[in-house]
Amino acid sequence: MALSLYSFALLCFFFLFHFFTINAYPVHHNYPFHRHHHPHFASHNYRDALTKSILFFEGQRSGSLPSNQRITWRRNSGLSDGAAMHVDLVGGYYDAGDNVKFGFPMAFTTTMLSWSVIEFGGLMKSELPNAKEAIRWATDYLLKATAHPDTIYVQVGDANKDHACWERPEDMDTPRSVFKVDKNSPGSDVAAETAAALASASLVFRRSDPTYSNLLVTRAIRVFEFADKYRAAYSNGLRKVVCPFYCSFSGYEDELLWGAAWLHKATRNPAFLNYIQVNGQLLGAAEFDNFFGWDNKHVGARILLSKAFLVQNVQSLHDYKGHADNFICSIIPGAPFSSTKYTPGGLLFKMGDSNMQYVTSTSFLLLAYAKYLTTSHKFVDCGGITVTPNRLRALAKRQVDYLLGDNPLKMSYMVGYGRRYPQRIHHRGASLPSIASHPAKIQCSPGFSFMKSQSPNPNILVGAVVGGPDQNDRFPDQRPDYEQSEPATYINAPLVGSLAYLAHSFGQL
Numbered sequence: 001m002a003l004s005l006y007s008f009a010l011l012c013f014f015f016l017f018h019f020f021t022i023n024a025y026p027v028h029h030n031y032p033f034h035r036h037h038h039p040h041f042a043s044h045n046y047r048d049a050l051t052k053s054i055l056f057f058e059g060q061r062s063g064s065l066p067s068n069q070r071i072t073w074r075r076n077s078g079l080s081d082g083a084a085m086h087v088d089l090v091g092g093y094y095d096a097g098d099n100v101k102f103g104f105p106m107a108f109t110t111t112m113l114s115w116s117v118i119e120f121g122g123l124m125k126s127e128l129p130n131a132k133e134a135i136r137w138a139t140d141y142l143l144k145a146t147a148h149p150d151t152i153y154v155q156v157g158d159a160n161k162d163h164a165c166w167e168r169p170e171d172m173d174t175p176r177s178v179f180k181v182d183k184n185s186p187g188s189d190v191a192a193e194t195a196a197a198l199a200s201a202s203l204v205f206r207r208s209d210p211t212y213s214n215l216l217v218t219r220a221i222r223v224f225e226f227a228d229k230y231r232a233a234y235s236n237g238l239r240k241v242v243c244p245f246y247c248s249f250s251g252y253e254d255e256l257l258w259g260a261a262w263l264h265k266a267t268r269n270p271a272f273l274n275y276i277q278v279n280g281q282l283l284g285a286a287e288f289d290n291f292f293g294w295d296n297k298h299v300g301a302r303i304l305l306s307k308a309f310l311v312q313n314v315q316s317l318h319d320y321k322g323h324a325d326n327f328i329c330s331i332i333p334g335a336p337f338s339s340t341k342y343t344p345g346g347l348l349f350k351m352g353d354s355n356m357q358y359v360t361s362t363s364f365l366l367l368a369y370a371k372y373l374t375t376s377h378k379f380v381d382c383g384g385i386t387v388t389p390n391r392l393r394a395l396a397k398r399q400v401d402y403l404l405g406d407n408p409l410k411m412s413y414m415v416g417y418g419r420r421y422p423q424r425i426h427h428r429g430a431s432l433p434s435i436a437s438h439p440a441k442i443q444c445s446p447g448f449s450f451m452k453s454q455s456p457n458p459n460i461l462v463g464a465v466v467g468g469p470d471q472n473d474r475f476p477d478q479r480p481d482y483e484q485s486e487p488a489t490y491i492n493a494p495l496v497g498s499l500a501y502l503a504h505s506f507g508q509l
Helices: 008-021 046-059 103-123 125-145 159-163 188-204 210-229 253-267 270-279 298-310 319-331 356-376 389-404 489-505
Strands: 151-156 178-182 380-382 385-387
Touching: 046 125, 046 489, 103 125, 103 151, 103 188, 103 356, 103 489, 125 151, 125 188, 125 210, 151 188, 188 210, 188 253, 210 253, 253 270, 253 298, 298 319, 298 356, 319 356, 319 380, 356 389, 356 489, 389 489
Parallel strands: none
Antiparallel strands: 151 178, 380 385
16 A cells, blocks of 8 residues: 555654654663674774764865864855755755765765764764764754755755856856756655655754754655655756766665664554555665665664664565565675675775765665664674674674775875875865965866876865775776776765764774
8 A cells, every 4th residue: 555545643643652752862872892793903993083083074074164164265155056946945955076966966965974873873982973963963954954845955056057167166157056856856865765764863963952853754754754755866857967977877666665774673553564564665765776875775674674684573574584584694604695896905895986876885784784683693604604793793893993004005084083194195185275275266177287196185184984896906096097996975975874883892982
């Protein structure tokens, strides 16, 4: 039965019932963590890396910066965003090294930051307020982008014209065109991911700001209904705008399942559980893909729904344990069904362009699933080979350690962490002189002289994780090489949770 058949009144009733009676607890209850999972000697300062991984998001902010802004070489930008469509779209994040606000990856970033806090926020201590602030910077914007019913503003900025310039966000004079999805040009993928972002964030703020949490989940329900009712991939109608940057290659089915999973978690509304039970297989629950990122959410949905079975004992979702296990078996080295490639230095390798996003998202899933398995005293059976939660944790730790410097080049792929890290990242704001040091405007074309320069970036974008090395562990550290040298919000977002877990495991938090 389609969700849209349920009345809004019923949805509100179940939400309010749940809000005041069920699961109204801090997000950090029930941690099945034991510090003996790892040796007591840590080769890395995970707490320092955690601090920096969150700080990075302040360097990506668009809009009017607050007085407590810590990355001080940035200034206000995009203060008239949305004016072209007579709507307020000031705020949010630039996704990577350019000055466009892409709603699809921004929503996924928000969901993964929220999931990081939901699973590991109770371990973050002094960094928890910073993580929540990073989430709120995004959700404030997503609330603006979804203010009008059956409409989502999904992009600010003409990407082709933006990419033809090398300008600081504070200087940009390229068109701040606004693009949307609506009934006439739907986008179930971007809409359902936005619903997931709002729903997951509602859990983050449930205890600390219940009014805001209520607003987020109510909006998430409305946005998901739109996504489900008007079905299409957003890159069908917006192909010239969003492709090749953030085309929806995996379709929209994965986002519908992912969005429904988050709304089920946020509301405990039986309508969403029913939606998942009726539509799960049609939406690709059992497919054998093993990639998780801003485009494809199938694996994330399987892991999240397996939690409902393993931890909350929702028996009707028992199949998702098997679906999640299939994913695990596909990435465990030496397992009978393993199909994952690793570099000679031991890094998960899936793609030449921004491979580190695959590393951070997969590592987070390994740690989250290990947590669920530990709670339920379960393990994974890969063709007769028993894979324990500790094995999943060890693989995730190996990936994070590689990222932080345990690799053939002894290079930290997080800017500002360790003795050696990328100096020439593909990022406009970091590579151009700051407003403080160079108040005069730097025009579109002259900016490329800085992009092509061999000099280190004048501004340190602390915490930025770049695309990473190639399949042979090589990293040239060249600014024009966006495949390897560009940071992105969706690389950092899942890493936040992993670093919190590892810092706690070694007694650093």
